[in-house]
Structures are given as structure tokens and as C-alpha cells.
Amino acid sequence: MKRLSYNVLKEQSYDGYLLEKAPVKVLQFGEGNFLRAFVDYFIDNLNEKADFNGKITVLQPLPENSFTSVPRFLNEQEGLYTLYLRGFENGRKVNAKRIISCIDRCINAYSDYEEMMKCADNPDLRYITSNTTEAGIVYDPACRFSDAPASSYPGKLTQLLYRRFQKFGDEKGKGFVILACELIDDNGKVLKECVEKYAKQWNLGEDFIHWIEAENLFCSTLVDRIVTGYPGNEANALNKENGYEDKVLNTGEVFGFWVIEGPEWLKEELPFEKAGLPVIITDNHKPYKQRKVRILNGAHTSMVLGAYLAGWDIVRDCMADDVIRGFMNKAIYDEIIPTLTLPKDELESFAFSVTERFKNPFIDHSLLSISLNSTSKWKARVMPTLKHYLKNTGSLPVCLTTSFALYIAFYRGKELTETGLTASRPNGDTYTISDDKAVLEFYLSHKDDSPRSLAYAVCKNADFWGEDLSALPRFADTVADTLEKIEANGTYEVMKACL
Secondary structure (H helix, E strand, C coil), rough: EEEEEEEHHCEEEEEEEECCCCCCCEECCCHHHHHHHHHHHHHHHHHHHHCCCCCCEECCCCCHCCCHHHHHHHHHHHCCCEEEEEEEEEEEEEEEEEEEEEEEEECCCCHHHHHHHHEEEEEECCCCEEECCCCCCCCCCCCCCCCCCCHHHHHHHHHHHHHHHHCCCCCCCCCCEEECCCCCCCHHHHHHHHHHHHHHHHCHHHHHHHHHHHHCCEEEEEECCCCCCCCCCCHHHHHHHCEEEECCEEEEEECCEEEEECCCCHHCCCCCCCCCEEEEECCCCHHHHHHHHHHHHHHHHHHHHHHHHHHCCCCCHCCCCHHHHHHHHHHHHHHHHCCCCHHHHHHHHHHHHHHHCCCCCCCEEEHHHHHHCCHHHHHHCCCCHHHHHHHHCCCCCCEEEEEEEHHHHCCCCCCCCCCEEEEEEECCCEECCCCCCCHHHHHHHCCCCHHHHHHHHHCCCCHHHHHCCCCCCCCHHHHHHHHHHHHHHHHHHCCCCCC
């Protein structure tokens, strides 16, 4: 079977959208599944629907032996790959296929260092995108300007920016729009701070530092799409169906949403709205991040631990159960949405999409995988909503308060091993609780506590929550009562009683 290429598609009389030639306008740090199913998908649509007419050079930011062969395969396939976006959308099942043609080539920051630096000489280059993991945006003082390249992503970016400054520093409008997609707060702002530290550490001059500020835009962004990557079990069948071999097939959910914090003029440069794409350019991305964290992530954290103890294993299956789904929806619509600032219709539309995403028949999302580090997740995703609701109404939100008792019940382990704290659910299955060592040791030390004593101990642990939660009116007593009911009747009956 022939490999995917423009010639193969011409032989097949492929009638979908393809862009074979265009100037390179985007440099992308990262060749992973997420960027190819998210940023590259949006740029490809922007080319088709808004005449963006731009290609992407993909930069593998770590040594070649640190990664897979994706860059080599992409180059062999002339930058082409097949993307499947699958799930529910507006109540119907979707399985959409698109050949992405916006990538020009892939290079490696180490073996192709000079090629990386030459990218800065391209007068058409305007945008830099990245997803170098949560640990990627970090300032490492050990990086030197003479390194080829600097080991950190901000160090590499500073080297590129300085090359750009040397080439075009006297011309207006030749700086970059930098779109950071890493999953950290204020990703663009943090990235800019790292770059400025390197500029000062490396003594690159006040003129360069001024140029960074005046000619470059560092945008914080929020990204939202579950990407499931290479479909190993289906690859052979999909290749046979397509009539070509694609070594970098990619899959993700149909839902996608990108919020870019930037000025009004950026909407003209990046006409996502004109292309009808779910991308918002706004002067403040934080309300959208709060919406995602509190509704999507908060729903996960509130529901999955109790659902797992009730015998469920996969998110999709939970959505078929009236009690589990009802508990989650009550938490979202009655307790979470009233605490948020965006318009109610936008919040409810997003909440509806969350339920559809959780039903996705193409993704087996394990409850146990979501349970990892639930202590910090509950603090970040649920606790702010609970406190906000309590402040606004003077009463505790029933489902979110119950979720805290469900969390404690899930963490009631008996033995600490190298892999985590071992516990058992009522049907006899054992499972492993994964969290920080201090969290696991705390629960192990309280393994023989009564439900009430344990509830009070957890509430009072300010190391977990940053405060003593027993100071919240009636919270500790309510959690203790609920935990006793869980141990007597099980999580399913307790969740049912909330409805």
C-alpha cells in the first residue's frame, strides 16, 4: 500500500481540501498528537475557509532520541496526515475525517539547529505556537546563549527572537504573535517573563528587551479538546479503507474550543470567526478558563469517585445511569453555574456539551485515570465553587458537599505500596489510590478511624486545603454525616438521595 502523499491523493481523485503550496506563517514548537488535532486543525480550516494561506513549520523541541518518529513520518508524507474527530455533537453521533495539509515540514531543534534559526529570517513568519507540556515553560538559569540550542523552550524562543531582532529589528510589524498552549495559568505571561529573564541574563541589550515588548505579543490561551492520538487497534482497517498508509493517523473528540487573550486587531489577522471556528479572541480568557475548570473538570472530580465505588469504570457508562448522571447535572446546573460570571445561556450550552463529551462512544475514559491526585483536583476544581455558593446563599451545596465525602470514602485505603495506597470497593475489587506521598501517608495513618473522626481530620488538614475547612459553617458535620451514610448504604444510595 502506498504512503499518503499529494500524488497518491491525486491518483485517487481526492476532492477534499488540500493546500500544497503557501508561505510559512507559523512556527510550531511540538509535533505531538494534541497540536496536530487542535492548532493544526484550526489553521487548516483557516486556510480553507478564510484564505489564511499559511503553512506551518513544525519544530521537534527535544533531541531526536527523546521522541517517536512522527517528524520523519510527516516529512515522508509531505506534511500530510489524516485526522478523525469523533463523538456526539448536537445530539448526533459524528465521525469526521479530514486530511490536514497545513504542515510544510518538520525539523529538529538539535540536529537541525541552524535550520531552526533560519526560520527567524523568513519575512512571512508571524506566529509561534507551542505545547511543550506543563513543564515546558520554565526558566532554567543553566541555559546559555551559546548553546545550540538552549535546553529550555523559553531559551530556544529567546534565541529565535534575538535572531529575528537582528534581521528585522528596524522594521515595524516583524515581531511575532506567540500563542502558548501549555496547561498552566497565564501561559503567555509566564513565557514572556522567562524570555525577558534570558534576555537580561545573556546581556542581549536594552534595545532587544524594548523590541520584545514593543513588537511581540505573548498571548495566554485556553485549549480544550480530548485528543486520543494514533488509533493503534484501528489503524490497519482505516488505512485499508482510505487506500493509503498513514503512519501518523490522529484521533480526537469532535468538541474543540480555543480562547486566545489578545487585542481586537488580532481578530483581523486570525479570522477564526469568519471561518466559523470555535475560537474566541478576547481581552480576558480567565472567565472561560473558570468555566472549563469548574464545569468540565469540576463535574469529573465531583462524580467519578462515587461512581467508581458504586461499580462503574468508564465515564460513558456513568452517563447511562440516571442517578450518576442526575447527580452530576444537579451539581453543574444548580450549584456550579450560579457561581460563574459568563452569560447563563453560554454556561448552559457549555454544560450540555460536557454531557455529550462524557457520552463519547469512541473514548473509554477510565474513572481510575481521572482519580489521580484527587486531593489537589478537589481543591482547585470544586472547593472555590463550594465556598462561592455558601457565601452567596448561606447554605451548603448538596452535591458538592457530598462529593467531598465521596472523595474521603474513595481514599479510605489500608496498605501503602510503591505504587500507591491500596483500597477496596464494595464489590471486592481492589484499586490503587495515586496522590502525593504526604496525602497517602495521612490516609494510611487514619485507616482505622471511625467515619466521623476521619471526616473531621480531613476537613481540618490545612496542608491539603490551604485552610481549615471545618471553619465553614456546618461543613464538617455534614461531611461526617454523609460519610457515615456512605459506609452504611454505599455511594450510589447517597448520590441518589441528593436528587
